Amino acid sequence: MQDIHTAGDWVKHTPTSSTLERFEAFFGAHAFDPHRHDTYAIGRIVAGVHRLNYRGESKLCLPGEVMIVHPDESHGGCAGSDTGFRYRGVYVPPSLVQQIVWGKPLPFLKGGVTRDSRLGVAANALLDAREADPLAEDDALYGFVTTLAQLAGQSTAGKTGHFAAASRAREYIDDNLDRPITLDDLAECAERDRWSLSNDFRLFYGTSPHRYLTLRRLDRVKQLVQAGRSLSEAAVEAGFFDQSHMSRHFKKNFGLSPSRWCSPDVASLHE
Incomplete structure (x- = not known):
């Protein structure tokens, strides 16, 4: 990680060539002025209390809670206690989300803060995914987006699966355990787009391709x-x-x- 320190505060950026930018930070008092991103800004509080100013509200974010700031929404923040706060974060471009929801409105989490355990697990997987394992990163991204869509009230039901494609992908995995495998590799052999295949595999085999x-x-x-x-x-x-x-x-x-x-x-x- 690249370290940036300012008067006790610090931000560590993970060097990456992927489309996801990950970081970890600590702020003792003031964190950041109101600003906006053209990505989802996802944060998981590790320690301390964060006061998030978002969509006209001021909310305290506690350890274990997940913050999800919608693209192009102004937000600011500061420490919510004298001990400051530490959190992990990742930025997710809407273009990647749109590849998964396929033409539906971008999932929006009202309030921007949640303790929902399902989203906590999905956020942790996305934060922990290693760039060196692209299939794990794609799996975590799919899990996070579909979980967010469900919590935002968007139905993910009604998707029909393609069994032959899922079967070809499974056979490819079985035959290539000793080599790196990406979702693009599986999509190519299955003759299916990558996110439809990810859904196919879960539908017919009960788990993700990476798992x-x-x-x-x-x-x-x-x-x-x-x-x-x-x-x-x-x-x-x-x-x-x-x-x-x-x-x-x-x-x-x-x-x-x-x-x-x-x-x-x-x-x-x-x-």
Whole structure:
């Protein structure tokens, strides 16, 4: 991240070549004057209290809450307590959102602040997505936009799926676990546009393309470890960046670390 410090305040920007700009910041008192973006401005409070001035209202934003400022809406902010506030943020261009909602009005969250757990999970996924894993970033963007649309009262029902396209994408994933896979790769092999395919996959296989890919890679890790490979070897052979990358996903999906899963006491449970 690129660091910017001003009298105790700081902003860290994540260098990126993607269309999403991510950052993290701390402000002890005054944060920013009224201004506007031509993007969605999404923030997740990490610590402290933020006072957001938005659409004629002043609201306190607490840890765990999500702020969503609509494109071209003026907003300003300052600390809501003496301890300041820290938050993570990401800017999402409306053009990307429009590719997912496909001609519907841009989702608008009234009030701009929510504690809804569904949107919190979706915002965290978007903030945590790694540029080095474009399929994860696309998956997080799709999840965030569709969740925001639902909370804004826009129906996402009625979309018909294309089973043959979803099946081709699934087969492509199964055949290419050890190489990088993007949503564009899947869309090309499925002969479907990327966001329609993302919807197809969820409709027919109950999960996103990225999560399906991750779980198949984890299955491969378990097979390789049982065959005698080390965790580091298994992680790379299964398509993860490294052992650390694999371990994070392993614990998130199975509730325990891969080293513990491989221990004799735990292994006996799987026999």
